[in-house]
Amino acid sequence: MSKDIESQMRAALRPVAPREEFSQKLLTGIALERPELKPRRLGAGRRQPLAWWLTASLAASLVLAVGVHQRLQQQRAQQSGLEARREVMEALRMTSQKLNLAYEAVKSQSTSLTDEHSGA
């Protein structure tokens, strides 16, 4: 009995077709809604590799520009470091010279005082 009811329900509930005008309207509507679904022209598929190459070269150029900029900055920093080092060395050299002069002056003064005492 249950199987009979089930098979009767299956028979009554078989899918029904929509109106023909509706089917046409539906297909037209979908085609209009998606204009990109129009058939592609020959060669249209080649646009994709071209776009890929363009993107890749732009990305490579960007990476190169960033690399060059960083390298220049590094060189500038290195140069200013060397300049500072040179200035420090120069200052030390000058200080050393002054100290030597002072030492020489003190030394010659003490020698003349010793001679004066021994002469007396």
Add this chain to the structure above:
Amino acid sequence: MNDGATDILDEQLEKARCGERSALTLLVQRHQRSVYSLALRMLGTRDLAEDLTQEVFMQMSGNLRTIESNRHLGFWLRQVTTNRAIDQLRRRARVQMRPLEEEAHLFSAEENSDPLLQRHLQALLAELSPPARAVVLLRYQEDLDPVEIARTLEMPVNTVKSHLKRSLESMREKTSGARPARCEDNST
């Protein structure tokens, strides 16, 4: 559906994804009876069913890239159609409840189809809640098993089984002409 037909439809799906309009047309033609019938029997009127069918296929054409195979497409269409129909019925219930239209086109016009059974079936569908109605339609219209129905409607298998059991009992009562037990209790 045999493997050859499935392969051809999978191929058409691939072509439709690439933008071939004729392939998309074929897929719509292949599935429109199922989608339209579900919408019609869920919502009860031809106008609402046509609107829903159109919305579902519009959504499908925008989502072709996410659909893996023709089998998946069938599942996706049934899921979207039933979910949208249930949502519509719930919204409509908040405003006013409209019964299913008494229109002959709700059922298949087969020679051996019993008009009395159709009337009982119509009454059954009208009295069911939207999810229970979807369960009955997916079982007897789409011939899905309870597990597939549960997956489509995202509900537990036991809920699907109890909906089916209650619907069959109700249908049996209607066809046998017996009154429900509680009515008999009231009359005594």
